[in-house]
Amino acid sequence: MSALCSPRKRYDEEEPNTPAWAAHRKHFFILSSAGKPIFSRFGDESKLSPVAGVLQALVSFVDDSGDTIRHVRVGAHRVVFLMRGPLYLVAVSTCGDTVEYLWQQLHYLHAQIISILTSKVEQIFARNASFDLRGLLGGTDRVIRSLIRYANAEPSLLFNAVPSLRLPPPVRAELGKVLAARPADLLFAVMVARSHLVHLYKAKKSVLHPQDVLLVMNTVASSSSFREDESWLPICLPCFNDKGFVYAHVSFVAEELCLVLITPKADAFSPLSAFRQQVMQRLEAMPELLGTLRSSISEPQYRVDEFGVPEVRHFIYKLNAVEQLSAPRLGPDAGPQCPYRTRDMAKGLFRVYQHAHALIHGTSKPLRELLVSTATETVIARNSGDAELYVVFSPLVSKPVAIAACQKLHRSLKKEHASLFLLSTAK
Amino acid sequence: MEKVYVFNPSLGGEDTAERKVLFFHPASTPVSEQVNSVGLCEALTNFTRTFGPTSSSSEPLTLHTQQRRHVFFEAEAGIWFAVVSRNAALPKSASRGSSATTAEPAGAAPAEPSEEELQDSTLHALLRRVYEGVQLACGQLSLIAAERGWEGLRRLLAAVMRPYLQIMLSQGEDETARLDVLDTFDGMSFLPIDSLLYLKVQMALNQLLTHQPNVVHTALFFEGQLVYSSLSRGGTQQLHRLVTKMMGGPATKKPEPLPDLSRAADEEHLFALVHALRHSAKPSALPAGRFVCGAGDLLQDDRSAVRVPLVHVEVRRRAGGETEPGPPENRPGEPSMHLEKGEADLEAFRLVVFELQQSVVVMLLDDKPPLWSRPLWFQEVASLVVEELQPVAALLAEQHSRLQAVDEPYRYVYLNQMNLAVKAAPPPKSRQQDTIGKLALSHTVKVIMNRTRSDFLEGHVREVVLKLPSSSEGWFVGRISNGRELYMLTDSKVASMSEVHQELQALRARNFFNIFTTSFLD
Numbered sequence: 001m002s003a004l005c006s007p008r009k010r011y012d013e014e015e016p017n018t019p020a021w022a023a024h025r026k027h028f029f030i031l032s033s034a035g036k037p038i039f040s041r042f043g044d045e046s047k048l049s050p051v052a053g054v055l056q057a058l059v060s061f062v063d064d065s066g067d068t069i070r071h072v073r074v075g076a077h078r079v080v081f082l083m084r085g086p087l088y089l090v091a092v093s094t095c096g097d098t099v100e101y102l103w104q105q106l107h108y109l110h111a112q113i114i115s116i117l118t119s120k121v122e123q124i125f126a127r128n129a130s131f132d133l134r135g136l137l138g139g140t141d142r143v144i145r146s147l148i149r150y151a152n153a154e155p156s157l158l159f160n161a162v163p164s165l166r167l168p169p170p171v172r173a174e175l176g177k178v179l180a181a182r183p184a185d186l187l188f189a190v191m192v193a194r195s196h197l198v199h200l201y202k203a204k205k206s207v208l209h210p211q212d213v214l215l216v217m218n219t220v221a222s223s224s225s226f227r228e229d230e231s232w233l234p235i236c237l238p239c240f241n242d243k244g245f246v247y248a249h250v251s252f253v254a255e256e257l258c259l260v261l262i263t264p265k266a267d268a269f270s271p272l273s274a275f276r277q278q279v280m281q282r283l284e285a286m287p288e289l290l291g292t293l294r295s296s297i298s299e300p301q302y303r304v305d306e307f308g309v310p311e312v313r314h315f316i317y318k319l320n321a322v323e324q325l326s327a328p329r330l331g332p333d334a335g336p337q338c339p340y341r342t343r344d345m346a347k348g349l350f351r352v353y354q355h356a357h358a359l360i361h362g363t364s365k366p367l368r369e370l371l372v373s374t375a376t377e378t379v380i381a382r383n384s385g386d387a388e389l390y391v392v393f394s395p396l397v398s399k400p401v402a403i404a405a406c407q408k409l410h411r412s413l414k415k416e417h418a419s420l421f422l423l424s425t426a427k
Numbered sequence: 428m429e430k431v432y433v434f435n436p437s438l439g440g441e442d443t444a445e446r447k448v449l450f451f452h453p454a455s456t457p458v459s460e461q462v463n464s465v466g467l468c469e470a471l472t473n474f475t476r477t478f479g480p481t482s483s484s485s486e487p488l489t490l491h492t493q494q495r496r497h498v499f500f501e502a503e504a505g506i507w508f509a510v511v512s513r514n515a516a517l518p519k520s521a522s523r524g525s526s527a528t529t530a531e532p533a534g535a536a537p538a539e540p541s542e543e544e545l546q547d548s549t550l551h552a553l554l555r556r557v558y559e560g561v562q563l564a565c566g567q568l569s570l571i572a573a574e575r576g577w578e579g580l581r582r583l584l585a586a587v588m589r590p591y592l593q594i595m596l597s598q599g600e601d602e603t604a605r606l607d608v609l610d611t612f613d614g615m616s617f618l619p620i621d622s623l624l625y626l627k628v629q630m631a632l633n634q635l636l637t638h639q640p641n642v643v644h645t646a647l648f649f650e651g652q653l654v655y656s657s658l659s660r661g662g663t664q665q666l667h668r669l670v671t672k673m674m675g676g677p678a679t680k681k682p683e684p685l686p687d688l689s690r691a692a693d694e695e696h697l698f699a700l701v702h703a704l705r706h707s708a709k710p711s712a713l714p715a716g717r718f719v720c721g722a723g724d725l726l727q728d729d730r731s732a733v734r735v736p737l738v739h740v741e742v743r744r745r746a747g748g749e750t751e752p753g754p755p756e757n758r759p760g761e762p763s764m765h766l767e768k769g770e771a772d773l774e775a776f777r778l779v780v781f782e783l784q785q786s787v788v789v790m791l792l793d794d795k796p797p798l799w800s801r802p803l804w805f806q807e808v809a810s811l812v813v814e815e816l817q818p819v820a821a822l823l824a825e826q827h828s829r830l831q832a833v834d835e836p837y838r839y840v841y842l843n844q845m846n847l848a849v850k851a852a853p854p855p856k857s858r859q860q861d862t863i864g865k866l867a868l869s870h871t872v873k874v875i876m877n878r879t880r881s882d883f884l885e886g887h888v889r890e891v892v893l894k895l896p897s898s899s900e901g902w903f904v905g906r907i908s909n910g911r912e913l914y915m916l917t918d919s920k921v922a923s924m925s926e927v928h929q930e931l932q933a934l935r936a937r938n939f940f941n942i943f944t945t946s947f948l949d
Contacts, residue, residue, distance in 0.1 A: 022478050054474050061467060067492040073547060074488040077475045092478050355888070362878060363871050365896035369924060373890035380924075395889075399928045 016043030016051070025095035028109065028148060031055060033086045034129045039141065041148055045134070055090050059083060071099050082106040086125030087113065096351050098358045101158055105151045108211070111238045112147050115215045116140050118236040119243055146222035147215075150195070153346050158357055159388070161318045161325040162210045162217075165196035166302055169418040171292050175199045176424060178282045183271045187246060188262040192217050193297040197324065198257065200425050208425075209239035210323040216248065220258050226250045230276065232269050237262075249273065253280045254290060256297050303335035304328035307412045311393055311405040313338050313377070316353060317413050318388040319421050326413075326420040348376065349392065356381045356390055371399070380406045389413070429495065430456065430511040431557060431592060433584055434465045437505050438577060449506070449577070450584040452592055468499045468509060487554065489547045498550045502558040503569045510554045548881045552613055556668070560591055563665050564697040566739035566773050571694075583694055590698040594672055594705065612912075614842045614849030615667045618652035620826055627822070628655050631815040635790070638811055641798050643776060644742065644791040649823045658791075661741040664847055666789050669697075669738075670780060673704050673719055674787065696736035697778070716783035716813050721805055735799040739773040740791060779805075781812055785827070786820045788812055837915060837934045844910035850938075871895060872903060876914060879905040883912060892927055902927045 014021050021043050029048070030039040035056030037045040045052075059081060062069040072079040080102040082089040089106040097105075113121070117136060124131055151157045179189050179201040188208050189201040195217055202208055219235065220226055234245040249261040249272040259279060261272045283290050304312055306328075318325040330338065330346045340346050352372070356379045360367045370381040378393040380402055389410055393402045417423065431452040439446030444462045451461045471488060487500040499509045564587050565571060572580045620628070632645045632655060646656035646666055651674075656663040700720065721735055776791035777799045790808070798804045841850040872895065882888040883905070891905045901917035904927060917930050 017477070027478070051477070054470065058467075058470060058474070061463070061470075062492050067494045070491040070493060072471055072475065072488065072490050074472075074475050075486040077478060079475065092475075094479065355882070359875075359878070359891070359893070363874055363896055365871075367893050367896055369894040371890070371892040371924060372888060374887050375889065399892075400925055403924050403928075 014043045016040070016047050025093065026097065026148075026152075027090075027092040028106075029055060029090045029092070030109065030113070031088050031090070032125060032129070032131070032133060033059075033083075033088060034125075036130060036132060038087070038133045038137065039144060041145065055081075055088065059088055071102075073099075078102060080106060082110065084110045085119075085122040086129070087121070095347075098351075098354045100358045100361075101354045104157055104160075105148070108147060108151065108157050108214070109144060111211060112144055112215055112218065113137070114238040114242050115219070115236045116143065118245060119238075143219055143222045147218045150218055150221070153343065153350055154195070155316050155325065155327065155350065155353055156210075156214055158354060159316070159318050159325050160210055161323045162197045162213045163195065164322075164324040164326060164421050165193055165198045165296060166326065166419055167198065167296050168292060171289055171296075172199065172418075172422060174286065174289050175293075176201070178279055181275075181278065183268075183275050185263045185265045185268045185271065186261055186275070187264055188260075190216055190260040190262070192220060192258045192260065193256050195221055196301070197422060198293075198297075200422060202425065207240070208237070212237040212239050216260055216262075219248075220250055220260060226258070227252050230273055234266075235262075249276065251276050254283060255294065257293070299329075301327065301329040303333075303338070305335045305337045307409055309405045309409045309412070310337060311397055311401060312409055313392045313394065314340060314349060315389065315391045315409065317390075317420070319417065320386055320388070322421050322423060322425050324421045324425075352377045352379055352392065353390055360388070371402075378402060382406065382410065428510060428553075428596065429513050430464065430509070431588075432461065432464060432509050433588075434468075434507050434509070435505050435577070436465065436469050436507065446577075449581050450588055452588065454585075464509070464511075467497070468507060472499070487547075487551045489550070496547075496550060498547070498554050500551065500554050500558070502562075503567065506568050506572075508554055508558045510550060510557065512550060548884055549877055556613070557591075557595070559665060560595075560668075560698075561587060562773070563669065563738055563740065564591070564736075565694045566775060583692060586692070586695045587698060590702045594698060594702055612840075612842045612847075612849055613664065614847040615653045615664060616651070616850070617846075617848045618649050618654050618823065618827060619830070620654065620823070624819070624822055624826065625655070627819050631819050632657075632788075634815045635788075635808070635811060639804075639808060641793045641796070642790045642808075643793055644740075646789040648787045648789070649820075650785050650827060652827075654786075654823065659741055660845075660847055665740060666738075669701065669778075670787055670789060673701050673780065674782075675705065693737040697738060700734065700736050716781055716809060718779065718805060718809070719782050719787070720778055720780035721799075735777045735779060735792075737775055737794065738778045738791070739775050741772055742774050779808070781809065783813060783816055784820055785824060786816060788816065837930075837938070838917075839913060839915040839934060839938075841914075841939070842912045844912070869895075869897065869900065871897065872900070872916065875903055876905070879903075879914070880912070883907040892924060894924075902930075904931055906931075 024042045026041070028039070028041040029037065029051065031037050031052040033056070035049075035053050037048045037052040039045055040048050040051075059069055068083065069081050071081060076094045076096070078091070078093045078097070078099055080091045080093070080099055082103060087110060089110055091102040091106055093102055117133075121133070121136075124133075124136075154163070156163050175191065176199060179191070179199060182189060182201060186201070187203050187206055189199075190208075190213060191198040191200070197213065197217075200208065200213070215237070216235070219233075225231070230249065230251040233248050233250065235248045236242060236245050240246070246262050246264050247266055247268065249263070249269065251259055253259045253276065259276060261275065263272060283293075304314055314328060314330065316325055316327045328334065328338065330340045330349070332341050334340065340349050352374060355374075356370060356372050359372065360370055360381055360383055366383055367381075368383050370379075370383075372379045372381075373395060376395055378395050378397055379390055380393070381388070381390045383389075389406070391402075391406045391409055393405070397405075413420070431450075432448065433450040434447045435449060436447055444465070445458050447465045448458075448461045451464075467490070468488070471490060475488070487498050490497040490499075493514075495511055495513055497509065497511045499507055502508050561568070561584070565583060568580060568584075571583060575583070628647060632647065635645060636642055644657045644662075646658060646663060647654040648667065648670060651671055653663065653667060656666070658666065704719065718734075775794055777794055779790040779792060779799065781788045781790070792799050839851065842848070875893065875895070879888070879891045882891070889907055891903070893903050895901065895903055899919055901919045901921050902924075904913075904915040904917075906913050915931060915934060917927055921927055921930060
């Protein structure tokens with residue numbers, strides 16, 4: 001869905017409490033439990049003390065009755081609260097996102113803040129409740145904004161899964177060999193192209209959760225400065241260890257191909273830099289492989305027509321064992337089968353996915369099969385436990401046809417596992 | 428249902444915020460808590476209004492907390508109704524307080540309790556029903572406030588709502604405890620009859636109107652199923668609810684006498700009477716029929732005002748509301764008690780209910796002249812009704828038992844939003860047991876059904892087909908088309924989605940061939 005981008009606007013300089021500010025369809029606020037604004041998606045947060053005050057008052061009011069506020073609905077408005085220690089995260093939305101997904105986004109925002117500050121942020125507040133966190137977060141606004149944007153049209157956060165780049169299996173295996181020749185202190189190596197996972201190396205006994213991968217990918221994507229040179233940054237991977245930092249060596253090893261090397265050692269820059277040099281050399285020694293890789297990257301994802309099921313407009317396929325997902329391209333060059341050409345249409349499609357996802361996971365035991373029909377789409381979702389497949393059809397498709405098409409697509413996808421996903425990371 | 432309260436945020440000042448409260452249940456709630464409850468609603472509405480107006484001003488506001496659900500609804504300009512209910516069971520992942528940090532399993536999706544049996548729409552329906560009940564007894568509240576002052580309204584609400592809530596919360600029938608999809612429907616089950624019988628019913632009731640010109644509206648129910656009504660959809664629905672309440676209730680041996688309300692305002696009579704009726708011994712069916720609500724004792728008429736309570740009923744559809752426009756019902760001799768422009772077009776009548784075997788005739792009388800206080804009048808009406816209705820009632824009974832005997836192989840509920848007709852298998856008489864058809868609804872089915880219906884009402888989703896997660900259950904189908912909703916459950920033998928599709932087609936062929944054109948259920 002990354003093909004659909006619009007130029008960025010500087011929302012953070014907007015005057016709050018104006019009609020234009022209020023009319024934004026999805027606000028995010030982060031405030032301290034003392035009611036100090038820390039972040040606002042729109043508007044200068046230093047001028048947002050009144051809003052933060054009201055939110056803080058609501059939270060503490062409900063708290064006083066021995067209860068915890070969760071969310072408010074009125075008409076199309078949804079106000080969703082997530083309290084994490086001294087941080088309160090609030091989403092105010094009229095955009096049609098499900099409450100469940102708004103929660104998930106807040107959860108990721110919190111994780112992203114932890115990735116910048118570690119959970120020590122709580123101790124800071126314990127010492128001084130009115131501490132102004134904005135100083136510590138300084139300049140990292142951009143990472144948070146980038147995550148919000150990403151969450152708007154990409155299904156990764158909804159599914160809690162990493163999107164993987166489709167690659168011929170031999171190419172992927174060859175890349176694995178390149179990364180395997182690692183230095184001793186390397187904890188993880190993540191190879192990313194255009195927000196799609198290309199390869200991943202994990203040291204023995206260490207687990208890299210998809211949420212951490214997504215946070216790393218977002219951090220890398222949030223700034224173009226990483227493209228210029230080798231960078232070294234401390235980062236916290238909340239699922240790996242939320243108490244402390246690890247160190248990431250970030251660089252691009254080929255066009256659009258980013259390599260993130262993660263180590264627990266603060267002084268490991270030079271061995272990692274040397275390893276990066278080695279990776280680059282080995283890639284250049286294999287021009288054929290690099291060529292295939294380049295062509296995969298230049299057109300990340302694939303067209304839905306490639307699977308030969310003409311009724312299917314779009315789908316999302318998540319393989320639970322590797323916690324990765326795969327989906328065909330959207331946008332102007334998505335092919336004749338896929339009518340979602342503009343960003344708004346893609347967002348509309350995404351809401352349908354959100355809805356189906358909420359239904360599948362809305363009961364204590366997830367549903368196995370589901371069909372949802374709206375005025376614009378028919379979605380069939382199948383959840384086998386090993387994989388989740390959501391397939392989108394036209395709203396007018398007849399049910400037997402859609403059911404058959406869904407089965408056919410599922411069979412073809414199963415045959416493609418090795419190229420769609422990075423299977424070596426299976427637990 | 429933990430709390431029910433009514434308030435007007437524009438009353439009172441900073442120091443006299445307790446004046447905002449018009450009614451509070453339970454009454455023992457400390458005043459400070461009452462004031463806080465009102466303040467919470469004010470804060471929430473003001474906050475959400477910062478972000479643009481909501482789509483409609485009558486949109487209810489719902490607050491979900493870990494343990495409770497609050498619903499606020501502005502019933503009339505400035506007058507809010509609120510209900511607070513406790514979540515039945517705390518979800519597993521309830522530890523979401525300020526102490527919960529990243530202690531959960533690493534990076535797990537925020538396991539918010541997505542499983543909520545009660546959908547907001549279910550509570551909205553309940554709250555609206557509370558308001559409509561009050562409205563039935565009192566008419567438009569803003570008018571009362573204008574006539575008698577806010578203090579007068581406060582007194583009246585206390586007198587009316589206590590017995591009313593007692594009825595709503597009475598044991599075994601606690602409406603809040605068994606909230607399910609049928610309650611959100613708020614539909615009425617119709618007794619399907621052929622046109623000839625329908626005309627006979629109409630003729631019998633027209634005889635009544637002709638001979639007793641002070642009877643303005645009539646409705647006929649058979650075993651709780653609607654046969655005929657001359658009122659609008661909303662008015663019929665209100666009467667249906669009321670009559671069901673009057674006729675139902677636990678059978679007690681000790682009859683409860685009518686409270687002495689001779690000095691009470693007219694508005695206070697209705698629910699006091701309903702409450703007393705529910706707790707009085709039910710006389711065995713008299714072949715000659717009896718007045719359920721009317722002059723019970725023909726010799727003693729000083730209580731007739733209580734026995735023949737005042738009701739405020741919608742006779743025409745609400746103008747410009749969410750309901751579809753319909754032709755106004757033109758009646759000669761429109762009663763003069765016509766209300767000012769308001770949300771509902773209410774008229775005040777005296778209510779008389781006559782039971783003849785399984786049939787119940789509801790009559791709405793002009794308040795003036797007060798013929799309803801004369802015992803003789805009731806004698807005349809009784810003999811007329813019995814004479815006209817007896818033959819029809821026998822035919823209805825025949826039809827009813829014929830329909831009961833039909834074995835229904837499918838489990839479904841159907842609602843037509845236009846006329847609020849509910850069709851279920853078997854009729855929703857069995858709703859206390861949460862059943863659709865012969866099998867009880869599991870918790871999961873209720874969750875899914877409520878959620879599906881909410882999605883339908885939000886207007887985006889048209890159809891849902893899903894395999895229920897438990898292997899002993901089959902498939903669930905929900906579908907909406909042109910204001911008609913259908914929900915069906917299959918048994919667990921149905922293996923695939925394609926077979927569900929075939930089942931649905933079979934159901935249509937069997938039960939809906941006369942209602943739907945091909946566009947529905949295809």
